[in-house]
Amino acid sequence: MIGDFKMKKDIILCGVGGDGIVSVAKIISDAALNENLYLKQSEIHGMSQRGGSVFSHLRLSDKPIFADVIPEGYADIILSSEPMEALRYLPFLCSTGCVITNSEPFVNITNYPPMEKVNAELAKIKNCVKINANEIAKQVNARSNMVLLGAAVPYLGINITKLEDAIHHIFDRKGDAVVKANLDAIHAGFNASK
Amino acid sequence: MQKLLLLGDEAIAQAFIDAGGSAINSYPGTPSTQITEYVIKSKEAKEKGIIANWCANEKTALEASIGVAYAGKRAMTCMKHVGLNVCGDPFMNAAIIGTKGVIIVVADDPSMFSSQDEQDSRYYGHWAMIPMLEPSNQQEAYDMVFYGYELSEKLGTPVLYRIPTRLAHSRAGVTRKESRAQNPLTNPEDAKSFVLLPANAKRLYRNLIDKQPAFTKASEESGFNQYFAGTDKTLGIITSGIAYNYLMENFTDTTCPYPIVKITQYPLPYNMLSKLYDECGALLVLEDGQPFIEEHIKGFLGKGKKVMGRLDETIRRDGEMNAEKIAKALKKDMQPGMPVPDVVTNRPPALCQGCPHIDSYNALNAVMAKYEHGKVFGDIGCYTLGFNMKAIDTTVCMGASITMAKGASEVGIFPSVAVIGDGTFGHSGMTGLLDCVNEKANVVVVILDNDITAMTGGQPSSAHNKIRRICEGLGVAPEHIRDIIPLPKNHDENVKIIEEEVAYNGVSVIIPHRTCLVELKKHLGEKK
Numbered sequence: 001m002i003g004d005f006k007m008k009k010d011i012i013l014c015g016v017g018g019d020g021i022v023s024v025a026k027i028i029s030d031a032a033l034n035e036n037l038y039l040k041q042s043e044i045h046g047m048s049q050r051g052g053s054v055f056s057h058l059r060l061s062d063k064p065i066f067a068d069v070i071p072e073g074y075a076d077i078i079l080s081s082e083p084m085e086a087l088r089y090l091p092f093l094c095s096t097g098c099v100i101t102n103s104e105p106f107v108n109i110t111n112y113p114p115m116e117k118v119n120a121e122l123a124k125i126k127n128c129v130k131i132n133a134n135e136i137a138k139q140v141n142a143r144s145n146m147v148l149l150g151a152a153v154p155y156l157g158i159n160i161t162k163l164e165d166a167i168h169h170i171f172d173r174k175g176d177a178v179v180k181a182n183l184d185a186i187h188a189g190f191n192a193s194k
Numbered sequence: 195m196q197k198l199l200l201l202g203d204e205a206i207a208q209a210f211i212d213a214g215g216s217a218i219n220s221y222p223g224t225p226s227t228q229i230t231e232y233v234i235k236s237k238e239a240k241e242k243g244i245i246a247n248w249c250a251n252e253k254t255a256l257e258a259s260i261g262v263a264y265a266g267k268r269a270m271t272c273m274k275h276v277g278l279n280v281c282g283d284p285f286m287n288a289a290i291i292g293t294k295g296v297i298i299v300v301a302d303d304p305s306m307f308s309s310q311d312e313q314d315s316r317y318y319g320h321w322a323m324i325p326m327l328e329p330s331n332q333q334e335a336y337d338m339v340f341y342g343y344e345l346s347e348k349l350g351t352p353v354l355y356r357i358p359t360r361l362a363h364s365r366a367g368v369t370r371k372e373s374r375a376q377n378p379l380t381n382p383e384d385a386k387s388f389v390l391l392p393a394n395a396k397r398l399y400r401n402l403i404d405k406q407p408a409f410t411k412a413s414e415e416s417g418f419n420q421y422f423a424g425t426d427k428t429l430g431i432i433t434s435g436i437a438y439n440y441l442m443e444n445f446t447d448t449t450c451p452y453p454i455v456k457i458t459q460y461p462l463p464y465n466m467l468s469k470l471y472d473e474c475g476a477l478l479v480l481e482d483g484q485p486f487i488e489e490h491i492k493g494f495l496g497k498g499k500k501v502m503g504r505l506d507e508t509i510r511r512d513g514e515m516n517a518e519k520i521a522k523a524l525k526k527d528m529q530p531g532m533p534v535p536d537v538v539t540n541r542p543p544a545l546c547q548g549c550p551h552i553d554s555y556n557a558l559n560a561v562m563a564k565y566e567h568g569k570v571f572g573d574i575g576c577y578t579l580g581f582n583m584k585a586i587d588t589t590v591c592m593g594a595s596i597t598m599a600k601g602a603s604e605v606g607i608f609p610s611v612a613v614i615g616d617g618t619f620g621h622s623g624m625t626g627l628l629d630c631v632n633e634k635a636n637v638v639v640v641i642l643d644n645d646i647t648a649m650t651g652g653q654p655s656s657a658h659n660k661i662r663r664i665c666e667g668l669g670v671a672p673e674h675i676r677d678i679i680p681l682p683k684n685h686d687e688n689v690k691i692i693e694e695e696v697a698y699n700g701v702s703v704i705i706p707h708r709t710c711l712v713e714l715k716k717h718l719g720e721k722k
Binding site for chain 1 (some may be wrong): 197199206225307308360361363364365366367430436438439440442447516517518520528529530531532533534535537538539540541543544545547
């Protein structure tokens, strides 16, 4: 599908430090590189990682990309492992962009807002896909971040088989069981968001 | 050639391996850590016999690199921006020596994602009068290591290599070059150049001054600094490093109408900049950092054509550069996103659940609650997050906990407690503790020992398994070096021990020892 039409995807991946959302960026990047797409993927290390709000900017294009970070108002997708974190990055979303988020909150702060208020804000977003990634992950015995990756597939502009290749490429050294769990997870996520 | 997906940091590391680097000696610091870590983990580097070490601090690391250069081999030392303060002494003197084959990589942190200031290392390079490289993307980050070594060896000078967080921690595809063999072991051509006695140093400083035109010529001619013609000469734009990308981000569908000078190498290419100045009505300077170029261009009196940038706050003086700030400066239309809903609350970084520091701070807080005027002087590491537990009163720079506690205790603060991690203690806490012992200061020094340098991702701590012996060796009375295990079940006992040492009028050391949980999980994972 690449090359036939103009391809540009600016994606904000966000969540809470340690939840594996940044690993998702790595898998998409691996797939994109094999597609011969240009890409830049920016992430945050160090103090900001420790249980705080984390994000990664992932930019894919069939043309050279300049900035490592996405300008506000230009992101096509916000992929979030946590519902309140999805809201935090709304200034980046373009008017036609979509939000794909885990519906389950991660509460590690005392002043986490009531869920009905968070859900009310999510409901205001034109294109918003909510899935219970924790529950789906439990069913397939995998991590929720991979379920979210699967859920994002219809919006990424990358064929799911390319992501499967990337999972093999990255996880093969960890053994067949790990590869299978991750493959199951992306398919379960894909089916949930279709 | 092979194409790899690499962080800016990793591109530098891979280039070091490919460009015939022999030894990398560094101290971890965000956002520079992944350079040395990559070389340490690289199979290829091992096969090539490349030395890759974490050192006690940036000063010991850079001095090791000067030693490598003395032997004629290619050396690299990496650090975060504030680390350059720690090795200021060998840095300035490596410049006087004119060490060949040394690249000093400094990762600056505009917007302070994980730092206490946003100092711009280019001022150091200018001060030391050495060439600097500031790549604008991952491929350039790779290529400029090769060029940096050639420049260093050809002109007889160390090279300062500056990257900001956004390049250090952003991945892109990088094409490798053909691998180059390491240099043979040799003696310096000018053996006296490594003896900085005044008579030699005077000659060497003159040499350094005389080399300046050659440094500038390299900047004009290397091809890394570029002049792009434009049709609208009402404005000329100067960009440094990655700021160029943020400018171009504003012209993805069109061509930038203004002439541009893209700077990635210093000293500044004066001819290129003069041309821009002469032909344009005004100048806009875009830098991801402090207004280094802008101050050079503007001059002391600020006369002549209008120069806009961070000094006049056309671009906000603080914080990292981005495309939005440039759009505003160019009065371009933006397409704003939605606002952050009010319901969103802050989620600041915090100590991990079950972290040993939490138990140490709970015990310390229980003791300090009994004293109205006591102070706890903190230091730099994960445990700085103890601020959110109201457990520490200060954080200034590596090692300052112990020395500030000493200074404060001597003028009347009681209890005066220092809290420092094992890594930071090895980096620059030991000399401060010696000061305390020599002056018989009334301080309690808590050395949080979690077996590793945790904040930067688990590098070995230089004082590992040696803390008690180091303290004894420095002269702390053995009976006032107390080992505790920070666990909730030991809370009462730990409180009692801290109280006893607060009551002792002299230097006490308390060592709460329990392995970092993140590190523990890593090892459990490896065993599986």
